[in-house]
Amino acid sequence: MNRLSLTLSRGIARVTEAALGPYQSAVIRIGFAGTWLLFLLREFPHRQELYGPAGPWGWNLAKELTADNHAFTALLWSDGQLWFECCYTLAILAAAALVLGWRTRTASVLFMVGVLSLQNRSVFIGDGGDNVLHLMAIYLVFTRCGQVWSLDARRAARGAAARARGERAPADRVGPVLWAVLGLALGAATVTGRFDNGWLIQALLWTVWAVLGLWWAVGRREAWRQPRMLLDVIANMLHNGALVVIMAEACLIYATAGWYKVQGSRWQDGTAVYYPLHLDYFSPWPGLADLMSSSGTILMIVAYGTVMVQVAFPFTLFNRRAKNVLLVLMMTEHAVIAVVLGLPFFSLAMITADAVFLPTSFLRRLGDLAARARGRFDRRGGRTVPAPRSPEENTADHVGFTA
Template sequence: MNRVALCVSAAIARVTESALGPYQTAVIRIGFTATWLLFLLRELPHRQELYGPDGPWDFDLAQQLVGTNGAFTALMWSGSRLWFETVYAFAVLASVLLLLGWRTRTMSVLFMVGVLSLQNRSVFVGDGGDNVLHLMCVYLVFTRCGQVWSLDRRRARRAEVARARGERGGADRVGPALWAVLGLVLGAVTAVGRLDGDPTIPVILWTVWLGTAVWWVVDRRARTDQPRILLDVVGNIAHNGALFVIMAEACLIYATAGWYKIQGSRWQDGTAVYYPLHLEYFSPWADLAELLSASGTMVLLITYGTVLVQVAFPFTLFHRRVKNVLLAAMITEHAVIAVVLGLPFFSLAMIAADAVFLPTPFLRRLGGRAARARARLAGAVRRRGDGRRAVPEQRAPEDPEPTHVGFTA
């Protein structure tokens, strides 16, 4: 009994005292924002037909659908071309800033607004990856996804170095200004009834806005550490809960996909993969598809292997080595789907979802290699600029522990 109590106590302490998976949340932040950003940039010439006034799913049809399901989309606030271009540019900008990790708490909310505004405007646009992105952009709001590999973390590290030297850092003016502007916008759209419908998104927006204000006031005005500790515990619980939901969602996607495949006769006889390879819509490389489908044994192995990996993956999470093997197999499978079937954004979205299960040592090595490559590139640029060998900048090791500066809590 005492052992059980100790285990429960240790689990509660672990969940409340720290935000788990800092590298995993950072990589899914980068993965999902990069996927959405690349999609927006690729479809830039066709944006009017996909989500704008020139599309077959016109403003009146979208208005009727939104009136029925209550989905949130800022594009329903006006049917003008100028408003559409503004929202599209806003979605691109929010994606870039969240990708870089600038004011991640605020940018994660704005990223969610951009994704939902475009996707809910034209619900029939997408290849399956949009559904994953639709869900994950909401979950991402509750995570502390800027603990590592972000501009927020770099700013926090500089502040820590300044405090260690006894220097007095300057006041954060950008955070309060951004909070005030967004508060005015949020209050205005709420007052005119633009957030009517499904209350989920308005509740999230107001909760994050008010919570950020409370965090800022406590961080600067509290005379004791207890209020800060309490808010930190609440933030850790929200982060860890959202991280668990993201993991459960990924497992649910694979489990349901695998079990539904088992019920199909084409999957049972091992020929299911053959048919999409011969559909014109899914054959950007017809010769490659023909090569893969020429061997019946290859088609059989791919068909059964796909089902086996998807059904088995949720059950392998308790065994690290088996899980890593299946994770590598699924990432490889999605990379092949991106090339052979011409579904790059679906594959990128699923790979980003898979990244939440990547082991921390692997991610740390990956980040270290990226940092060294960036340092070499920066050194080469400096040498080319001043004509002499530059001294590499000394950087402190990245601390995965959460640090809250200004409005990045």
């Protein structure tokens, strides 16, 4: 009984004392935000046809659909061209800010708003990767995904270094201004009744806005140590819970896809891969598709291998080596899909979802390699680069409006 109580107390302490998986959460932050950013930039010349007020899926049709399903989209607040251009530009800026880790808490909320606004505006555009991105954009709001590999972490590390030298860290002026501007915008949208079909998103945005203000106010006063510790515990629990949900979502995607494939006759006879390779829509490289489909044996191996990997993956999480092998296979599969079938953004979204299971040791080595490469580049430019800091040294989450 005492051993059980000790194990339980250690588990609770581990969940509440720290935001687990700092490198994994940074990878999914950069991956999903980068995928969305690349998509928006690639489709920038076609943005009017995809999401514009005069596109094939008209503004009135979208308005009627959201009235039925109560989906949130800021693009339907106005049918003006200027409003559409502002929303699209803000979606690009929010995704770029999240990739860089600049004001990560605020950027994650704006990123979610941009994803929901554009995707819910034209629900018939996109592929399976859009559904993954849609869900993950919501989950990212609850994570502390700027602990490492972010501008917030670098700024917090500089402040900690200044305090260690006995100097006073520079005051954060951008955060309060950004918080006030967003509060005014949210208040204006609420007063004018823009959230009629999205009351849940409205409640979430107001809650996040209030929590950010409270976090900043508590962080300014050294005497308020207990409230700050309580906020840290709540934030850690939300982060760890969201990370578990992201992992469960990835497992659910593969499990359902694998078991549905098992029931399909084309997957049972091994010919399912053949047909997409001969569709014009999924054949950016016809010669490559013909080469792959020239061997029935290869197609059968690919079909059966895909089903087995997807069905088996959730069960391999309890074995590190087996999990890592399947991760490599799945990421390779998605890379092949990106090239052969011409679905780069779907593949990027799925590879990012897989990356949440990557070992911390591998991600740290990857970060060290990137830091050394950047150091060599900066030394050539005559600049001095500080050594990278570990997550234990990183105090970004203790500075308001940051990670």
